[in-house]
Amino acid sequence: MRVEHPLAKGAVVPEAELWDFPEGLIGVPDLHKFAFVPIANADPFLLMCSADNPAFALVVAPPGALLSDYALELSAQDLQALGSFDADDARILATVILPAAGDRPPQLNLRGPIILAPRTRRGVQRVSHEESHGTIELFGGASAGASCSS
Amino acid sequence: MLVLSRRPGEHIAIGENVVVRVLSVKGDTIQLGIEAPRHIAVHRGEIRAQIIAAMEAARASAADPAAMKRLLESRRKDS
Numbered sequence A: 001m002r003v004e005h006p007l008a009k010g011a012v013v014p015e016a017e018l019w020d021f022p023e024g025l026i027g028v029p030d031l032h033k034f035a036f037v038p039i040a041n042a043d044p045f046l047l048m049c050s051a052d053n054p055a056f057a058l059v060v061a062p063p064g065a066l067l068s069d070y071a072l073e074l075s076a077q078d079l080q081a082l083g084s085f086d087a088d089d090a091r092i093l094a095t096v097i098l099p100a101a102g103d104r105p106p107q108l109n110l111r112g113p114i115i116l117a118p119r120t121r122r123g124v125q126r127v128s129h130e131e132s133h134g135t136i137e138l139f140g141g142a143s144a145g146a147s148c149s150s
Numbered sequence B: 001m002l003v004l005s006r007r008p009g010e011h012i013a014i015g016e017n018v019v020v021r022v023l024s025v026k027g028d029t030i031q032l033g034i035e036a037p038r039h040i041a042v043h044r045g046e047i048r049a050q051i052i053a054a055m056e057a058a059r060a061s062a063a064d065p066a067a068m069k070r071l072l073e074s075r076r077k078d079s
Helices: A076-082 B045-062 B067-078
Strands: A033-038 A046-050 A057-061 A091-097 A107-117 A122-125 A135-137 B011-014 B018-026 B029-035
Touching (some): A046 A091, A057 B045, A076 A107, A091 B045, A107 B045, B045 B067
Antiparallel strands (some): A033 A046, A046 A057, A091 A107, A107 A135, B018 B029
16 A cells, blocks of 8 residues: 555555554444554654555554553453554553644543554444543643543 | 334333433423443534534544644734
8 A cells, every 4th residue: 555645655454554443433334444644753643544445544643652541441342453462562642733824732532542453453432431532732822621640 | 213212211222232221291391311332422413513523524624734834923912
């Protein structure tokens, strides 16, 4: 799969490195195969691109790398969906709303975390019912929801 | 849309595996109990709508070639 998005700079992702989302994403149940492509000079941000619909791409990041006190408890249902029963294997990502022109800071959405199981290369998106998991503003912006402690 | 009237203690069956039970009615608040298989996600409607809106905003923002530069500039200023 060649990723034509400007942030991916024509990266080529082998079929074997795609991730399978059997349930799709929330509100987008028909997309099942995704690539996660590093964005140049923007670690830990990644471009999440659909292999089913090349026009679908968004930026994601691991909340744990950006927020010191982020935690998400995975349920047995989550682990079953991922085909993995070792929670320590799981990687958690959150979608990022990049800043529009002006002073509005970027935002991280903790309400709908994306959970990846590297061993099975499966992913799911879940709803976090943790009260503190709303949409938060990054890099010194004021919180748009609640704080992100957990 | 199918519209059904139910009293507290009564329920609605959806298919073979989903049951929605009216537990109580207090003022304008109805407490529901939902029994469904684990693979069926059950969420408050406004939470799901919030996530879908955030996903769409994330997708739209990623289409702006300058937006990632602005994010990195925000990070640089914050560090």
